[in-house]
Amino acid sequence: MKNNAAIGIFDSGVGGSSIWQEIHKLLPFENTIYLADSKNAPYGHKSKEEITALSVKNVERLISLGCKIIVVACNTATTNAISQLRATYSIPIIGIEPAIKPAALKTTSKSIGILATKGTLSSLLFHKTAMEHTKDIKMLEIVGEGLVPLIEKGNLEGPEMVNLLQKYVTPMIEADIDYLVLGCSHYPYLIPLLRKMLPPHIQIIDSGEAVARHTQYTLASIDLLRKETSPPKLQFFTNNTTEALEFLLQDYSEEISVEKKDF
Numbered sequence: 390m391k392n393n394a395a396i397g398i399f400d401s402g403v404g405g406s407s408i409w410q411e412i413h414k415l416l417p418f419e420n421t422i423y424l425a426d427s428k429n430a431p432y433g434h435k436s437k438e439e440i441t442a443l444s445v446k447n448v449e450r451l452i453s454l455g456c457k458i459i460v461v462a463c464n465t466a467t468t469n470a471i472s473q474l475r476a477t478y479s480i481p482i483i484g485i486e487p488a489i490k491p492a493a494l495k496t497t498s499k500s501i502g503i504l505a506t507k508g509t510l511s512s513l514l515f516h517k518t519a520m521e522h523t524k525d526i527k528m529l530e531i532v533g534e535g536l537v538p539l540i541e542k543g544n545l546e547g548p549e550m551v552n553l554l555q556k557y558v559t560p561m562i563e564a565d566i567d568y569l570v571l572g573c574s575h576y577p578y579l580i581p582l583l584r585k586m587l588p589p590h591i592q593i594i595d596s597g598e599a600v601a602r603h604t605q606y607t608l609a610s611i612d613l614l615r616k617e618t619s620p621p622k623l624q625f626f627t628n629n630t631t632e633a634l635e636f637l638l639q640d641y642s643e644e645i646s647v648e649k650k651d652f
Contacts, residue, residue, distance in 0.1 A: 390458055390500075391521075391613060392457075392612075392613055392614065392615050392616055393420065393615055393617065394420070394455050394456060394457035394541065394613075395420040395421055395422045395451075395454070395455065395457065395622070395624070396412060396416070396419050396420070396421045396422075396456065396457065396458055396459075396460065396523055396604065396608075397421075397422050397424075397448075397449060397451030397454065397459045397460070398421060398422070398423045398424070398426075398428065398429045398451075398459070398460045398462050399423070399424040399447040399448070399450075399459070399460075399461065399462065399463070400413070400424075400425060400426065400443075400462040400463040400466075400468075400574055400575075400632075401426050401427075401428055401429060401430045401431055401432035401433075401443075401463050401465065401466065401506070401537075401628070402425050402426065402430035402431070402537065402575065402629075403425050403427060403462075403510065403540065403541075403575070403634050403637055404462075404537065404540060404541075404573065404574040404576070404577075404578065405423070405425070405462025405463055405574040405575075405627075406423065406425070406462075406634060406637050406638055407462075407530055407574055407575070407577040407595070407637075407650070408423060408460065408462035408468070408574050408577060408588055408596075408597050408601070408604025408642050409423050409462065409487065409599050409610040410597070410638075410641075411597035411598050411600065411601040412600070412601045412602070412638045413458065413623070413641075415598075415601040415602065415604075415605055416601070416604070416608075416614070416615075416622070418617060418618050418619070418621050419608075419614075419621055420615065420622045420623070421446070421621065421622075421623050421624065422451060422454050422456060422578075422583070422624045422626070422628065423624065423625045424447050424450060424451065424626050424627075424652065425625065425626065425627040425628070426443060426447060426626075426628060426652075427541055427627050427628060427629035427633070428628040428629050429628075430442055430537055430538070430541055430593065430629075431465075431506060431508075431532065431537035431538065432465040432508055432590070433465050433506025433508040433509065433532075433537065433573075433638065434507060435465075435508065435599055436602055437470075437512075438468040438506060438633050439470045439542065440466055441469060441470040441473055443466070444461065444466045444469075444470040444474060445461055445467045445470075445473075445474070445477070446652070447476055447652075448478060448482070450549060450614075450652050451594050451606060452478070453478060454482070455505070456483045456606065457480070457481045457482065457608075458482075458483065458607060458608060458613065459478075459480055459483070459549060460483045460485075460600060460604055461474070461482060461483065461484045461485060461517060461576055462484055462485060462574050462600070463485065464485055464487060464506065464509040464572050464573050464574060464596075465506050465508035465512075465545060465573070466507060467484035467485050467486050467501065467514070467515040468486055468508070468509050468512035468513075468515050469508060469512050470513075471484040471514070472514075473634060479608050481608075481611070481641075482605055483600060483604050483607060485507055485574060485593050485596050485600050486514060486515065486551050486596065487510075487515065487570050487571070487572035488570050488595065488596045488599065489501075489503065489518050489519055489522050489523065489528075489570060490518070490521075490522045491594055492568035492570045492592075492594050493522040493523050493526050493533050493594050494522075495592070496526060496566075496567050496568050497567060498565050498567040499526050499527060500526070500527040500528075500529070500564065500565050500566045500567065500571070501523070501526060501527070501528055501529070501566050501567070501568045501570060502528075502529045502531065502558075502564070502566040502568070502570065502571045503528060503529070503530045503531065503569075503572050504531050504533050504558075504559035504561075504568045504571055504572060504573070504576060505530070505531075505532070505533065505536070505570075505571075505572025505573050506532065506533060506572070506573050507532045507534075508579075509572050509573065510530050510532060510572070513524055515572075527564065527624075529564045529566060530563055531557045531558065531560065531561065533573060534545060534553075534574065535553050535555070536550075536553060536557075536573070536575065536576065536579070537573065539553070540575045540576075540579070540633075541545065541575075541629075541633055542633060543632065543633045543636040544546075544582050545578055545579065545581075545582065546581075546582055548627070550582065551582065552584065552651050554579060554582060554586065555586060558583065558586050558587060558598030560567075561591075562588065562591075566591060567590060567591055567592065568591070568592050568593075568594060569583070569591055569592070569594070570595075571593065571594065571595040571596075574596075574597070575596075576595065577595045577597060577639060580593055580595075592622075599636050602624045618635070622647070623641070623644050623645040624645070624646055625645055625646065625647040625648070626647075626648055626649075626651070626652065627640070627647070627648075627649055627650070628648045628650060628651055628652055629649070630649065631647045631648070631649055634647050635647050
């Protein structure tokens with residue numbers, strides 16, 4: 390029965406599991422299959438063509454596993470490949486992009502910060518979104534060089550992470566931002582550390598909750614929400630070591646299965 394088919398989710402590694410958590414919180418009975426393409430992380434330095442080819446590979450894998458909808462839980466893959474994915478496949482495809490619009494609408498200092506990968510910040514979709522919503526607003530874009538590899542290793546608060554993140558947030562604080570937009574699905578795992586570094590008036594925005602709501606809305610609109618309330622099957626596949634995923638999802642260890650597979 391198609392309603393029981395899984396929600397398919399992929400990312401350039403383990404970071405999109407932050408999106409999975411929001412989806413699972415909102416839709417606790419849905420079966421899910423998550424692909425962590427950690428072998429190819431980060432996508433942020435790759436060309437548009439490489440990012441698109443990897444995204445196609447991941448989508449085809451999820452379709453072959455019988456998924457009913459696909460969530461691209463990667464800002465870089467969304468901003469570079471979503472148009473082609475939607476043009477190629479008939480399955481509903483949900484994307485994720487930096488939450489520039491809410492930050493631009495809410496800012497009172499008229500200064501917002503964006504922390505994202507090079508691949509996201511240099512994409513056409515990012516620039517189109519930014520131009521639409523940030524007139525008369527100063528937008529400080531910082532490439533989070535080196536953050537994704539550390540998160541992939543489960544290093545969320547070590548000295549190397551602290552020093553790197555401090556270097557990126559200092560110019561934002563100096564620019565008097567009042568909203569920090571996280572433009573990579575790995576970065577929500579840094580929120581506890583960011584809260585220690587940022588003045589309390591700076592709000593942090595990520596896209597996870599909005600993606601979960603959009604997924605719910607899309608499934609409801611085509612009558613594909615799972616009707617059963619039996620425990621769901623929550624599968625995670627990585628083409629690298631399983632430790633980082635297991636560490637980030639330790640609160641769900643009783644419910645999920647994490648396997649290493651080649652894909």
